[in-house]
Amino acid sequence: MSHAPVVPDLSALARIRGVRAVLLTSLDDALTIASSSHVDVDVDALAAFATALCRRAHQAAAVGALGAVRVVALEAAAGRLLAAARGRLLLVVLAERDTSPGMIRLALTRALEGLA
Amino acid sequence: MPDEIARLSEAMARDPGGMAWVALADALRRARQLPAAERTALRGLARHPYHADGHDALARIAADAGDLGRARDEWEMTLRLDARHVGALLGMGWIALAGGDRATATRWWEGAQALAPTDARVLAAGRQFAAAPVAAAVPTPARHPLTRGAQDIFASLEDEGAHAALLVDDAGFVIAGRATGAAGVDHAHALGAELSGLTADVERARLQLQLGAWERLLVECEDGTMALAPAASDCITVIATPAGTPSGLPRLLVERARRRANGWLEAL
Numbered sequence: 323m324s325h326a327p328v329v330p331d332l333s334a335l336a337r338i339r340g341v342r343a344v345l346l347t348s349l350d351d352a353l354t355i356a357s358s359s360h361v362d363v364d365v366d367a368l369a370a371f372a373t374a375l376c377r378r379a380h381q382a383a384a385v386g387a388l389g390a391v392r393v394v395a396l397e398a399a400a401g402r403l404l405a406a407a408r409g410r411l412l413l414v415v416l417a418e419r420d421t422s423p424g425m426i427r428l429a430l431t432r433a434l435e436g437l438a
Numbered sequence: 439m440p441d442e443i444a445r446l447s448e449a450m451a452r453d454p455g456g457m458a459w460v461a462l463a464d465a466l467r468r469a470r471q472l473p474a475a476e477r478t479a480l481r482g483l484a485r486h487p488y489h490a491d492g493h494d495a496l497a498r499i500a501a502d503a504g505d506l507g508r509a510r511d512e513w514e515m516t517l518r519l520d521a522r523h524v525g526a527l528l529g530m531g532w533i534a535l536a537g538g539d540r541a542t543a544t545r546w547w548e549g550a551q552a553l554a555p556t557d558a559r560v561l562a563a564g565r566q567f568a569a570a571p572v573a574a575a576v577p578t579p580a581r582h583p584l585t586r587g588a589q590d591i592f593a594s595l596e597d598e599g600a601h602a603a604l605l606v607d608d609a610g611f612v613i614a615g616r617a618t619g620a621a622g623v624d625h626a627h628a629l630g631a632e633l634s635g636l637t638a639d640v641e642r643a644r645l646q647l648q649l650g651a652w653e654r655l656l657v658e659c660e661d662g663t664m665a666l667a668p669a670a671s672d673c674i675t676v677i678a679t680p681a682g683t684p685s686g687l688p689r690l691l692v693e694r695a696r697r698r699a700n701g702w703l704e705a706l
Contacts, residue, residue, distance in 0.1 A: 371643040379657045382632040389660030399650030
């Protein structure tokens with residue numbers, strides 16, 4: 323008998339060219355559940371700020387009657403932050419600016435699809 | 439009041455690492471010396487970033503300065519640090535009342551009242567919340583003059599697939615555009631107020647994660663996508679598209695909205 327994994331395999335995301343960090347956190351407490359990152363990335367800070375951003379995005383989406391938030395993507399001059407939610411779990415990717423957002427988005431949603 | 443400020447200033451001079459800065463910041467606020475109050479609070483919070491009363495003091499200063507978005511951020515931070523902070527609970531109530539939401543304001547007040555039923559601040563707020571003319575408290579876009587054409591700058595974007603397009607200032611006030619929901623209700627002002635908090639979180643994230651200047655924020659949801667982009671004069675442009683819109687379209691539309699907003703702002 324096989325079970326769906328509780329924690330997604332982060333390695334496929336971490337191998338995408340330009341990805342600096344991948345982590346799984348909880349929207350409830352912003353604590354890191356699993357991560358794979360470059361040494362210069364503070365994963366706890368990444369989890370905290372990504373969670374805060376997604377919580378606020380959820381509030382704005384509620385006011386805008388847009389339903390549950392699936393993906394949040396911040397594009398900036400020196401990098402990108404993408405986060406995808408499933409239930410109370412949040413999968414976060416920090417990447418270089420020239421990384422394909424479409425590629426990361428696809429990998430993010432696929433990684434969450436197999437979760438329990 | 440000047441005596442109190444002088445006394446607290448002396449206390450700070452004697453003990454720079456002490457906590458007199460909280461009372462001093464609040465005394466300066468009450469004396470309407472808001473820039474000095476803000477500097478005092480920010481310097482104190484730089485040394486004590488997890489001090490709930492310090493964030494509460496900064497929230498009051500922001501509220502007195504008319505920056506309700508920042509006030510809410512600081513009161514939310516206060517409540518994260520101390521969920522039983524009566525001042526912050528009342529402050530959140532004031533923010534809700536300023537947005538015309540008396541029901542939410544009352545819920546915040548009830549939270550404060552359950553914790554401190556005899557607190558003079560709670561009793562006074564209860565009377566004021568009950569008497570406040572809600573319609574008069576609804577924020578209006580007073581920061582920027584709405585000139586002729588303000589509601590038309592995003593008009594063609596609706597034909598291109600956007601069901602909401604807004605220009606919002608840094609305090610969350612809507613300057614132009616509209617956001618009409620499925621029931622035909624325009625929730626632009628509520629959305630604008632919410633977005634000021636969202637952009638504050640974007641600023642924090644991009645500073646802490648060293649991402650540089652932000653260009654876009656995309657929020658994909660079950661029933662649509664919202665896209666934000668910074669515009670001139672510390673404003674933001676926002677568009678929303680319905681579910682099923684190709685994922686690249688919101689990025690394109692928000693860029694168009696940003697260009698139109700910047701052109702319109704420059705022409706004011």
